[in-house]
Amino acid sequence: MPPLTPTGRVILGMIALGSQTGYDIKQLVDKSTRNFWAASYGQIYPELRRLEEQGLIEGQSDPRGGRARTVYELTAAGQAALSGWLDATGDPSFEVRDEGMLKLFFSDIGTPDQRIRNLRAMRHSHQNTVAQLEQLDVNADHMGTGPKLTLELGLGLHRAIVEWCDAAVQRLLEEKNDHRDANQHRDASQHSDDD
Amino acid sequence: MPPLTPTGRVILGMIALGSQTGYDIKQLVDKSTRNFWAASYGQIYPELRRLEEQGLIEGQSDPRGGRARTVYELTAAGQAALSGWLDATGDPSFEVRDEGMLKLFFSDIGTPDQRIRNLRAMRHSHQNTVAQLEQLDVNADHMGTGPKLTLELGLGLHRAIVEWCDAAVQRLLEEKNDHRDANQHRDASQHSDDD
DNA sequence: AAATGCATGTAAGACGTTACATGATTTT
DNA sequence: AAAATCATGTAACGTCTTACATGCATTT
Numbered sequence: 001m002p003p004l005t006p007t008g009r010v011i012l013g014m015i016a017l018g019s020q021t022g023y024d025i026k027q028l029v030d031k032s033t034r035n036f037w038a039a040s041y042g043q044i045y046p047e048l049r050r051l052e053e054q055g056l057i058e059g060q061s062d063p064r065g066g067r068a069r070t071v072y073e074l075t076a077a078g079q080a081a082l083s084g085w086l087d088a089t090g091d092p093s094f095e096v097r098d099e100g101m102l103k104l105f106f107s108d109i110g111t112p113d114q115r116i117r118n119l120r121a122m123r124h125s126h127q128n129t130v131a132q133l134e135q136l137d138v139n140a141d142h143m144g145t146g147p148k149l150t151l152e153l154g155l156g157l158h159r160a161i162v163e164w165c166d167a168a169v170q171r172l173l174e175e176k177n178d179h180r181d182a183n184q185h186r187d188a189s190q191h192s193d194d195d
Numbered sequence: 196m197p198p199l200t201p202t203g204r205v206i207l208g209m210i211a212l213g214s215q216t217g218y219d220i221k222q223l224v225d226k227s228t229r230n231f232w233a234a235s236y237g238q239i240y241p242e243l244r245r246l247e248e249q250g251l252i253e254g255q256s257d258p259r260g261g262r263a264r265t266v267y268e269l270t271a272a273g274q275a276a277l278s279g280w281l282d283a284t285g286d287p288s289f290e291v292r293d294e295g296m297l298k299l300f301f302s303d304i305g306t307p308d309q310r311i312r313n314l315r316a317m318r319h320s321h322q323n324t325v326a327q328l329e330q331l332d333v334n335a336d337h338m339g340t341g342p343k344l345t346l347e348l349g350l351g352l353h354r355a356i357v358e359w360c361d362a363a364v365q366r367l368l369e370e371k372n373d374h375r376d377a378n379q380h381r382d383a384s385q386h387s388d389d390d
Numbered sequence: 391a392a393a394t395g396c397a398t399g400t401a402a403g404a405c406g407t408t409a410c411a412t413g414a415t416t417t418t
Numbered sequence: 419a420a421a422a423t424c425a426t427g428t429a430a431c432g433t434c435t436t437a438c439a440t441g442c443a444t445t446t
Contacts (some may be wrong), residue, residue: 038290042406042407042428146301154296201434222396262396
């Protein structure tokens with residue numbers, strides 16, 4: 001028996017949480033886990049096939065009107081596979097690919113202005129994420145403990161990044177001003193940031 | 196002209212920072228960016244070829260003794276491509292795949308103990324990362340502003356995750372105790388955590 | 391003499407996104 | 419009547435990791 005693929009895990013989990021169709025799964029992933037574990041249709045539908053072949057899920061046709069629709073549920077083997085994964089010890093995989101940080105890393109190559117623009121772009125995208133998560137947070141009452149915890153952690157992290165970006169920009173601007181003031185006396189006006 | 200590939204960017208950047216060989220690049224990536232942008236030999240060497248074909252870098256054979264060795268440097272076009280990327284506006288890509296959080300999200304499926312074990316596993320792996328970054332931090336004097344900033348942000352983030360995991364575990368344990376105390380009176384001993 | 395580090399590379403496969411295509415149902 | 423939502427799927431492509439293979443140079 002091949003081990004659960006990465007996408008296989010999300011799918012089993014989402015079906016366990018009540019998702020029925022491939023479409024359903026995608027909706028739920030986009031609403032809940034996409035910030036730390038995304039999935040696309042191009043992965044989901046083929047993977048549903050494989051999981052059924054492996055006997056971990058079972059689907060049956062359940063059309064709504066003239067519209068084809070396949071409803072899936074976990075088999076006993078599927079529940080076992082899911083539990084086995086959740087119970088497995090050993091460090092969980094963790095990967096980040098952050099273009100903003102990469103640019104920041106290389107930012108000595110460019111101008112100080114470029115660096116600040118980049119920090120503002122980072123700030124902006126993480127602030128977006130915060131706003132999305134805050135939307136979800138309003139119905140935290142109807143959530144299980146797991147989803148509540150991940151939401152809380154996500155909010156905390158993205159907020160921390162936003163705040164750090166703000167602080168970094170401010171520090172860089174002050175350094176720039178210090179440097180300018182040390183050379184000669186001119187005026188500069190400060191910007192105000194949206195939020 | 197095809198746009199810079201993801202790995203192409205790191206390679207150009209690392210060469211700009213002074214890396215000379217493919218081996219060099221890999222070493223530097225592993226020491227500096229791998230927590231937010233990794234690269235493997237399987238990507239690096241083929242990509243060096245492509246970048247040379249595109250005229251963005253130029254390599255020349257520079258053996259050390261009987262050992263083959265190719266030293267690369269940026270061409271003018273390569274510097275332009277790198278600057279163009281660093282200067283580009285529009286939100287930078289940002290992706291996370293965090294198995295620990297995914298398990299946490301699904302943790303209502305398992306037992307409370309499983310959830311706590313999972314949180315401890317997360318804590319452990321992020322604490323490892325913190326330790327690695329602290330090693331790098333000791334020679335922060337010799338770093339440019341960019342590397343210093345990414346190091347600082349990385350440290351802050353991973354430390355925040357460690358702390359959040361600790362707090363979450365504690366909260367969950369307290370809830371468990373409250374629940375137990377509400378039913379009947381027994382004793383439980385607390386664990387002590389390594390660090 | 392052995393182990394570690396320097397240095398280069400490839401092949402196979404795993405994983406993933408994007409873009410496209412199709413069509414029914416429900417809401418506006 | 420149009421737009422949004424539900425629902426399923428595929429093909430092409432891009433990207434990346436793992437595992438393997440090789441061999442010289444330096445340090446222990």
